[in-house]
Amino acid sequence: MEGIAIALAACVGVALICRRYAVPPIPFYIITGLLLGTAGLGIVETSDVSEWIAHMGLLFLLFTMGLHLHPGEVAKRRGSFLIAGIIDLCVNFAAGFAVAFCIGLPLYDAVVLAGAFYISSSAIALSSLIDNRKLGFRESDTVIWLMVFEDIMLVALLILFTAQEVSPFRIIGIILCVAIAAFACVWKFQGRLRQFFAREDELPILAVFLAVVVAVAVSEVTGVPDSLFVIILGSAVSLAAADRAEAVARPFREVFLVIFFVFFGISVSFSGVPSLLILASVIVLAIITKLVSALVIGKAVHGRVLSGIDIWTDTASRGEFSILLALLYGSPAVVPVVAAMVVVTSCFGSFTGKFSIHIRRWCGRIIAGK
Amino acid sequence: MGFFHQVLPGIGTKYELETESGDLISVIFMPNGRVQLYTQPAQCPECYAADLNPMETRRLGNVLTGAIMEAEEEGVEIAFSALADLRIVVHTYIIREQLSGKSITDLNIRSRTGVTVLAVSRDGKNTVNPRPDFRFMAGDAVVVIGESDQIRTFEQEFME
Numbered sequence: 001m002e003g004i005a006i007a008l009a010a011c012v013g014v015a016l017i018c019r020r021y022a023v024p025p026i027p028f029y030i031i032t033g034l035l036l037g038t039a040g041l042g043i044v045e046t047s048d049v050s051e052w053i054a055h056m057g058l059l060f061l062l063f064t065m066g067l068h069l070h071p072g073e074v075a076k077r078r079g080s081f082l083i084a085g086i087i088d089l090c091v092n093f094a095a096g097f098a099v100a101f102c103i104g105l106p107l108y109d110a111v112v113l114a115g116a117f118y119i120s121s122s123a124i125a126l127s128s129l130i131d132n133r134k135l136g137f138r139e140s141d142t143v144i145w146l147m148v149f150e151d152i153m154l155v156a157l158l159i160l161f162t163a164q165e166v167s168p169f170r171i172i173g174i175i176l177c178v179a180i181a182a183f184a185c186v187w188k189f190q191g192r193l194r195q196f197f198a199r200e201d202e203l204p205i206l207a208v209f210l211a212v213v214v215a216v217a218v219s220e221v222t223g224v225p226d227s228l229f230v231i232i233l234g235s236a237v238s239l240a241a242a243d244r245a246e247a248v249a250r251p252f253r254e255v256f257l258v259i260f261f262v263f264f265g266i267s268v269s270f271s272g273v274p275s276l277l278i279l280a281s282v283i284v285l286a287i288i289t290k291l292v293s294a295l296v297i298g299k300a301v302h303g304r305v306l307s308g309i310d311i312w313t314d315t316a317s318r319g320e321f322s323i324l325l326a327l328l329y330g331s332p333a334v335v336p337v338v339a340a341m342v343v344v345t346s347c348f349g350s351f352t353g354k355f356s357i358h359i360r361r362w363c364g365r366i367i368a369g370k
Numbered sequence: 371m372g373f374f375h376q377v378l379p380g381i382g383t384k385y386e387l388e389t390e391s392g393d394l395i396s397v398i399f400m401p402n403g404r405v406q407l408y409t410q411p412a413q414c415p416e417c418y419a420a421d422l423n424p425m426e427t428r429r430l431g432n433v434l435t436g437a438i439m440e441a442e443e444e445g446v447e448i449a450f451s452a453l454a455d456l457r458i459v460v461h462t463y464i465i466r467e468q469l470s471g472k473s474i475t476d477l478n479i480r481s482r483t484g485v486t487v488l489a490v491s492r493d494g495k496n497t498v499n500p501r502p503d504f505r506f507m508a509g510d511a512v513v514v515i516g517e518s519d520q521i522r523t524f525e526q527e528f529m530e
Binding site: 068069070073122126129130133134135136137141144145147148243246247357 | 376377378379380381384394396398400401406408409410416417419421
């Protein structure tokens with residue numbers, strides 16, 4: 001427990017500084033972990049307890065992600081939602097796969113790196129839109145729905161990776177059964193569920209925690225990852241009480257997720273990493289490919305290339321979902337590459353998100369030839 | 371004029387109003403109770419934003435719906451269209467030193483102005499429907515009700 005106490009105390013200090021200067025704390029939690037752990041001073045090591053807490057952080061993150069996947073709202077989105085999502089997927093996933101292939105990763109690891117390369121950090125993007133007051137721009141709607149599209153693609157990737165270990169028919173069958181049961185239950189009892197989540201006592205908190213723990217238990221029995229179960233649960237609950245369930249789950253997510261980020265940093269070892277030049281090239285490409293896809297989206301959806309600059313400044317960061325893919329499915333060769341990519345792109349993305357209006361003006365002047 | 375609303379996953383609910391002159395006004399309600407308000411003039415790529423807490427949101431709402439707003443005093447006018455367009459004003463005032471120690475009967479408020487004192491707030495405690503012998507103290511916040519002419523007379527008689 002001393003390790004967790006030291007890591008958490010360091011993170012409280014980091015969070016204080018980050019809030020003071022209005023920058024996202026995620027990359028700095030990871031840097032704190034790198035400094036404290038295997039890659040740095042080596043004063044904190046992972047333990048069973050820290051791994052359990054970090055895993056719960058991951059599950060609460062995915063549960064709240066599921067809450068944002070309201071089937072009705074997603075179904076209403078057509079045209080621009082699909083166009084933006086497909087452009088983002090094609091450009092960045094393909095580029096990530098090509099990068100992984102060039103640095104000599106085997107096929108499975110290449111797909112993991114491509115996924116981590118493709119998925120932006122929703123946490124950083126959304127907090128940038130709110131904190132930097134950009135929600136009034138039409139491009140912000142595109143960014144928000146792009147994050148939802150990436151979430152759906154993450155679910156597809158999780159199913160794909162799981163299907164490598166368990167029979168694809170078995171996994172799809174179980175997921176469908178669980179999804180139908182969860183959505184049918186919520187649909188049938190949505191009035192009562194809404195009343196239940198409106199309670200001011202501890203029962204909604206206990207119920208949300210229980211739901212996540214039950215997902216872990218069911219996963220152990222069925223062999224299907226708990227990450228998929230909690231996403232389905234979150235999406236089902238979003239039919240009845242998305243806002244209230246998110247408010248209840250938020251304290252768990254905030255605390256456990258900090259442990260998740262810092263212990264990810266602690267566990268990273270750079271011993272098997274490719275050369276610094278290759279690492280730098282991967283990071284630069286990760287930033288450039290997001291710029292390319294954003295410019296194409298800006299032109300295709302908003303009719304202006306400059307809109308793409310706004311989209312890029314908020315989607316350049318990789319974060320929690322890239323780490324998730326690397327931790328759950330990546331080999332020791334992939335994890336440090338993803339760690340470095342997340343740290344650098346999220347710091348870079350925080351900067352571009354904060355100064356996006358200046359960056360757009362500057363690019364506008366260049367395009368206009370002034 | 372267009373009016374739209376949509377759910378923004380992970381953010382809240384966004385309402386958008388496009389005015390006849392082409393200006394765009396967006397209001398985003400977030401689950402923590404805060405509201406972000408944006409205005410984007412027509413033909414202008416820039417957005418102007420304000421971040422409001424729930425109290426500020428209500429005050430802005432009062433202003434936009436035509437209520438009277440002053441630094442420490444505020445009010446709301448209610449129109450009853452079913453009662454020959456009867457318009458009733460509810461207004462708050464802060465009692466000044468010269469009224470301190472005087473009762474509602476001493477001041478003869480209703481017969482002099484027509485307004486009724488609905489409630490008095492003193493040191494965080496509220497007295498609803500105060501008795502005629504209720505004595506004011508400087509700093510009391512009073513809520514009065516009446517028609518706009520009566521409210522104006524009350525202001526001239528006691529607040530100037």
